[in-house]
Amino acid sequence: MSVDGWNTVLVLGGIRSGKSEFAESLVTDAPVVRYVATAPEGDPEDTEWATRLAAHRARRPGSWTTEETTEDPRRLADVLESAEPNEMLLVDDLGGWVTVLLDPDHQPADDVATIAELAEAIRGCAARVVLVSPEVGLSLVPTTPLGRAFTDALGAANRAVADACDAVVLVVAGQPVWLKSVATATEPSAPVTATEPSAPVTVTAPTAAATAPVVASLADTEPTPEVQLPDVLTPTPPAAPRAEPGNPWAAPTMALPMVSTGLVIQPGMELPMPDEYAGPQAVDRLATLDVPGAGLGVLDRVVGFAAATQGTSTPAAWGSVRVLLLHGDHAGGAAAGTVAGESARRAAQARAGQGALARLAAESGASLQVVDTPASAPIEDQPALAPEQVESALRYGWRLAEQAADAGVQLLVLGACGAGTEAAAAAVLAATAGAEPPAVLGRVITDSGEIDDAAWMIRCAAVRDALHRTRRSSRGAKDILAELGGGDVAVATGVLLGATARRVPVLLDGPVGLAAGMVSRDLAGQARHWCLLADHGGHPAVRLAADVLGLTPLLDLRMDLGEGANALVALPLLRSVLALSATLPVHPSLAGTDDTDPAVDEPESTDPSYADPDLTEPDSTGPDFVEPEPAGPGPASTGADEQPATGWRAG
Template identity: 75%
Template structure:
């Protein structure tokens, strides 16, 4: 493999997709190219096919040389294997090669072995090789045996060659989608170490780039135990590839990294595990009616974990977004208050950090771009929106890689409620006064003047953008701001990695509204513990189809409300996973060994045949004085002979009780001993 990351590329594409032109552009700057033609000569009567071949020849520069392998398909592997390190080969195409391979003139032949030889040659060649092949896997199954044989053989060849090549690209309508990016592909034209051939920048599969420095949180200290501030991602010194996990699926990539755009195809939760988990709850051995409304929590956890018996979330991370909004949106806030809250969380102080300690959760404080006054102009530039979305996606990727099983979204910026109200008004048709909560001062009083200034700022922003597009990125740029954009990226990235997200406050639900227009699957990974009595959260939850699990009306700050409810949610999941099925439905009893101090543990009752009367702790009923203390070991217990009248006597004993006082004693006939087990004789 060459030092710049790859030297073999497979270019796939349909008919007239532009795959050949794209492959030729990959080697256009090479000083010399050996063009390997695999197709057989055209039928003299087929003028259209001859014209196609002529067009291919006309596109080739005069410095290229042509070599044909149609006479012997096995020669293709020999040509590639014998190529020198300073050579560049363009093979066009594998479809013609398979056609010749299946020609009766070359049969009998071991097609599988020939394809294996080709893939081995590609792995071992020191030259740079670009292969072109038609993608027939997306078409209908041919109706003829010969057609099926061709598609089967070409599909096997494409798979073997794709596995052997360093990079694979699919060309659709002239647009290149890299399916297998190289490990260290360059982002600029890089010459081959021997040939000097350079790859065009637009044709190289680029790694995901980090967000600009202004949109990336500052580096933090080394990791610390759970419950304190988690380390924040530091901006990379240079571009480096990000290994997107398999659940992310195939996402578009450009030179700047991941492209987040409408119509993204992200995973969905398991549609069967959730209902199965809820149905299982009805069979559990519980003394009451069950979990009530919290059965929806079990169904959500089961769907997102992909199992009917979900477990409690053991790794939880709070992503606290810190970004301010300027202008009227921040009316009534104390200057510097958001910075103080963020510093508190970083230092492990304040309500959020204390609740995180109790809940064994990490807190990650992320600085997001500040938003400009929305009443005067856009909150962010378009490039800042893209960077913020990628930053949020990367935060979700890092959490998933660290083993986090639940993300909690929170915010502590100034003016976030007004920004969320503006987003809801633009996307859900809400009136700003109906989704803007009252402004409360530090002394606990309502500041109606500040509330009216916030309403005016949102109203002016909506008036300014009344003719603007209402796309997801347009709304984030015009009204949303950096914190909502980063939160949107977190939701999308978490859905791609199958990590559920608990929303808490206006910023999270506003991000949920925006993410719905980028990938409709994202909202199905969101959970809302409590609406907190906030009007914006109520409306957004209704639009997203999220029903709050609780109605506690907590107002401890975004993120802290969710952490306060988290122990209850964990307990419900743990209980649902641990309880057995009711015995009447075929379940077995739990066998729990009693421990010291377990006063509620059942005491085993011996069988009737093995019963022995326990030794009395004090003086027996037949004696009036305690026995003298013994120094030698006591013999085995024997029943003492009664002294005085037996239990069948009608006279009172020296304890003062009578037969009438004990129904069991009175029921024993005279001259018969009572049953030592205490049961009546039948």
């Protein structure tokens, strides 16, 4: 869509304007969609109305759930108030809701109070909501009392809902026109100053507007220094992809089958690999730079990784960075020891630009995108997700990476916050690497800093029971995600695959990203070569998964600020290393008349036309080969060697 950062949006339009189709396009690829139907069934003999309802039902994907509110208009407010943060609600439409509200069976009723109740429920709804409503203000005043009552009630409902929503769009002849954006939906008590964004998100609607970074005053009474908040983005599910020229999903980044429902993610995909020559060339080039001592040490791996992913021996520091924070809870024993609602508080904190992750993102100039993932069922009793939810979550994660690549993002930082994520990652490791749950489950630390061994044992038991339940199940990637991984691991796997397809490197941090890396091996083994691990954070699951994937942590900080935050702490250091390697000159002792960099010289040609004629056909009558005398001291010599054995230039 053309406005980022919304949580609730009202879609207005006239009859046959395309408002419902546009609203559906906003939620098509959301992981969890609940369709709230408000229209009454009508007269059984009205076949035309029945045909309309059937057409609406036929457009809904099978993974959507449907909720009816025709029996009681007040139930719509109850549905909104009870919605979960990981859900996407589509209410279609308020015209049907007002029709039921004015029905004599529901009278006498206080229509004004019911509408106010609905608006208040929208303001407090934890889920993302798209509401559809007819715009009746452009027609003539009805000539009947009932018609006037309907238009008055619907007009009042539209005004109240529009005031409660973050964004409002009017659809005219299939073309959306945004009437209210998030920038204009601020509360009077919290004034904000908008500035021009540096990297707006690529969107699907024709009009382009982006979420601006926010600069807010911390107090109204005293002048205080302004605090720069990160560019907080909200994921916008794009419309269903179409196999037509110019569609970003048809870009030649990979060879994948496409069907009418969208992208097909399947095992054995052939995705791009980093440049196998640029990485070693960049590391060799470091030995020629004017650096004292032994150079960059183990951080030369950062230069090699960046060079391989950028396809150049002189990689640049990552400029545009986006943090994807996946929020999704796991029910059952996996979440033992966690405080109820704590993960939702962390996600809301990040959305508000507060907390450690948001502050670190602001310091690094990175944008922050909080992504709600499907909630996972107790893995000890049943599969975490349904198979269709796994498919939707994989495609959703892929498209998040696509949106980042289209917005010019050069590095993704993948993190997660959710109850039970460590236990789910341990279950994935046990299924993919044969690990024992107690060996990969970290200790449970309470809010007061104490170790909760009882909660740790419950988590171990939940993982053990889940593995026993699935002992005869397939160990394919999608089966593991459905049975054990859950929504956040599935979305993270899709992000890794999508980033690989678009050649965007990913900085991993925490068990969820590493578990996704383990699962992605079965779908596309190339994905792990686009991943970098800054720090293991003291997590045993991260240590084991990194060892299996061949990802050596660059640092050993042992911080535990939450997934994503540890990587942002290391990001300035990694950027400094890349900037240093790209700008330092060649050491004077190695500078000569030949300007060619020895690390990137072309290999000698094997073409016979370039061969020395004296060497192409050796003379059989010549003397036998004689071993030449060494030019310097050999291994058995006691003389001093003039060059260090490591190959690095001496300081």
